[in-house]
Amino acid sequence: MTGIGVMRWAHDPGPPRFSGMFNLGFHLGRHLGRELLQIVSRAGATLAGALLVIGCTGPSKTANTTPALRVYVLECGNVTINDLSLLTPGEDEGTAKKLTNSCFLIDHPKGKLLWDTGIDDRLGPEPVTVFNGGFDLSVTKPLLPQLEEIGVTPDEVDFLALSHFHDDHSGNANHFGGATLLIQRAEFDAAFGPNPELYGFDAKSYAELSAERARVLEGEHDVFGDGRVRILPAPGHSPGHQVLFIELEQTGPVVLSGDLYHFTGARERRTVPSFNADEAATRASMMAIESFLEARGATLWIQHDFEQISSLRHAPAYYD
Ligand SMILES: [Zn+2]
Structure with missing residues (x-):
């Protein structure tokens, strides 16, 4: 299968349809006091977690294979959509649906890649309603302690790709300013241009990421040079939206969806959310990625799909 990177979508973002996706910053102040208390209790939980890791056994490795590649599934917040028709225009009006939010740590012999950073840990467990009442968001399991539990500090993350x-994907990005950011050209221009809010981006949520040191991509990118971890362009939800292909030895090939779809039913119906940046580009991306999945026999992990993601084993367990 030829990589889909050879495909080019000449998409014009056009006039952005909304401004301010979730705008979490406003809500964070009232959570900070509670956060201090949580830090204290987390310290105890972290020690307990570390002891658990020592006793944890993942799938056993066989000898004489290629060096281990692991994927850790991380919980990255809770999402309830209060009107599903935002994702399925013309259908499901007024229907609420529980979604989730997930991030992934890809541990390759040549380095560590963090894929998405979730909802800002500081939001805390009490649901906050955002996007004109469209979504309720909360964080019951912060990202950083989950990384700590598998022995990874933010400084040890070599590559960051959103x-x-x-901001339900960039929420904790500021902890990873030392990593090399892997970002598509169109996303870079939107996020680091003069008006990121026009694309629904909250520049504060990624202020610590360096535009100068970013590796700006023009399509497909082989992260570690051996073809096993590849970023694939899938524009439409945002100007430079991307997905991640991972060739796992035991598990088989997997693609992390980003927000190409938000839940399995959306994939089946090929619905395009009303707030996507470009509907035509979204549909082209859906076709391209579906072709890729079929050709590679790959499984799509839909990052916001509560039922599917809940069925996966989470860190400190892993897939290899
Ligand atoms: Zn999302």
Whole structure:
């Protein structure tokens, strides 16, 4: 299968349809006091977690294979959509649906890649309603302690890639300013241009990322040079939205969806959310990625799909 990177979508973002996706910053102040208390209790939880890791056994490795490649599934917040028709225009009006939010740590012999950073840990467990009442968001399991539990500090993350820059994916990005950012050209221009809010991006949520040191991509990118971890362009949800292909030895090939779809039913119906940047580009991306999945026999992990993601084993367990 020829990589889909040879495909080019000449898409014009056109006039952005909304401004301010989730705008979490406003809500964070009232959570900070509670956060201090949580830090204290987390310290105890972290020690317990570390002890658990010592006793944890993942799938056993066989000898004489290629060096281990692991994927850790991380919980990255809770999402309830209060009107599903935002994702399925013309259908499901007034229907609420529980979604989730997930991030992934890809541990390759040549380095560590963090895929998405979730909802800002500081939001805390009490649901906050955003996007004109469209979504309720909360964080019951912060990202950083989950990384700590698998022995990874933010400084040890070599590469950071966000499927896109909406703040349910960029929420904790500021902890990873030392990593090399892997970002598509169109996303870079939107996120680091003069008006990121026009694309629903909250520049504060990624202020610590260096535009100068970013590796700006023009399509497909082989992260570690051996073809096993590849970023694939899938524009439409945002101007430079991307997905991640991972060739796992035991598990088989997997693609992390970003927000190409938000839940399995959306994939089946090929619905395009009303707030996507470009509907035509979204449909082209859906076709391209579906072709890729079929050709590679790959499984799509839909990052916001509550039922599917809940069925996966989470860190400190892993897939290899
Ligand atoms: Zn999202």
